[in-house]
Amino acid sequence: MADTALGEEPAPAAPGKPADTGPRRRWWRRWPDWSGRLVVLWSLAYGLAGLYWALGGDGYPFARTIEDRSSSSILEPSSASVVAPVMAAFGAAGVLAGMLMVRGRCAGRARTALLAFGWTAGVALTFLVPDYSLLGLLVFSPALLVFVFTGVPGPQELGDILYWHRINLIIVFFGGLLWLATTVAYQRRTGGSCVHCGRGERAAAGWTDPAAALRWGRWAVRVAVLSTLPYDITRIAWYFGWPLGITRAFLKDMQDTPHMLDMGLALGVVSTLGSLLMHGLVGHWGEVWPRWVWFKRGRPVHPATAVVPASIVAVVLVPAGLMAARDYDAGMWGTLGPAVFWAVWGAALGVATYGYHLRRRGRCRYCGRG
Template structure:
């Protein structure tokens, strides 16, 4: 007797694709997961380094150093006997706090304490402790990449540019970014919001509406543009022989140093070009590729194309500007005075970038809101 196939009724069938795995997301979409784990690892390793230096180990990165191997960090110069134990304790507390955040633990006062620690740690490590080195490395990164293969012209080598005190500040800066990401994810996760987009069940605030975001983004962009002018004007003036904000002797020294004024002029031009590019955050050509980008014209600009580089520039400008405030000399205001406005530029650029993100983000693939 032939077997007879009996078809299950629809009510007993499993929903179509019910067992299909969720779509595989790229690693940067999973930042709420890996940032917390990395911040725990960072805290443990940096805390152990602090303990090593507290016990008299070599290589303390905030010790007084010769001028060409030092940094302008707020912690330099400082005594290892004073600062290193604090670093060790900070690392231990950070490892515990990071673990609790990753696991989503804490309510009430505990949650508020974790958030306060996380945001404070992120702010100190990202904006206050570093100096202008990160901005310099970003600006000269194409040249440094070439130097990796060709070597540095003259008697210097890459070790004279990327020495330990600077490398340490990069490590500190990365730790700060990890703390900011971890704390943001924890705040959203424990606050009932989508961990990736930040939306919740409540109606969105009116200032996040695309039309409102465009209005305040315009103010932010123009604030950023104006904040670049002091640096651009002084460097152009020096190139043409006007000692604006400096002494005649200092200008003469720069004129006698090969390529010094040309480098200052180039940095001023880069700053000006950067201010022009910022208009893309509020202009149509920042959303649809314009005709002068012939190989992409008419296509939508992916939001990350603008958000990622603008965010990177914003976060490295702020510590450079804060460093200029600490080292400002009113008698030579032209050297660091214009750089003070980098902090304003960074904040304004960050605000404008956030506004661009709000206008372009669309619906969330994780929670479906939007």
């Protein structure tokens, strides 16, 4: 499939629709090109870092450290002598696989092997290795911005929030996203599909039809909404003095800690509001601005307005939920038990967002299909 992002001529446009030429392109529309190049650079850099740590270098990010600076990654704590050589080998393999994907090479079993490597790397780095840090940074981002520019509240420094063990997990997470994007682009490019929209010469599957996408999208929204309830209910119960899923001593500690229960209640309210917003993915007001948004009412909602934030939330919920499942304590199920459902929430939200995308995507500006 012709693709101007790869330096080729633009694909023929549909009748009556001008071709999408280079000057009109935006950087995010060239993701099939730059994601592959960045994944090669990321793999090279992380592989060299792994080699440095394997040779005894300082700063190994999964080493045991003080509790305030540790993470809940599946790799922490671990020995650099064991994990770092694997990281170095993975980086080397990633450079080779990434270069082959960028060039669009390989067929048959070699193509299958590249796809297996790419999907495995993307899923592991995005969902399995990280912890709840990205979700926490996303939720508390407004407060963090105030802190960065004003120093309020508290005497802590920015390093108490963004320490190396946590920064490393952010780097790993973005590496996983790059691998997922690169693998999708390679799979489409070598499979004869449009690298941007995924449509091929054959008729689309029935489940991608807008009417079908609306049906299964509604089920996904229902699952996502139900998965938010355990967290909301426990935090509200704690605020009103009911030790649901925790001991009375633990509740007393929270009551004695200033604003601890207030923060829990606020997070529960944010979660509830998020569950309400998810209905926009299958409702009319998710396509046309409703009357209560007075400055936009009646205008079409740009698909990216819903797809981008929903995708971000979905992708950071899953690793947080998987982390909670690893650290779950049956004796104190109210602490992490409800958070286990974040993985379900993220997956269901991702499915609902994809259904919304299928219904709103329209004709592809690159291949003219749709």
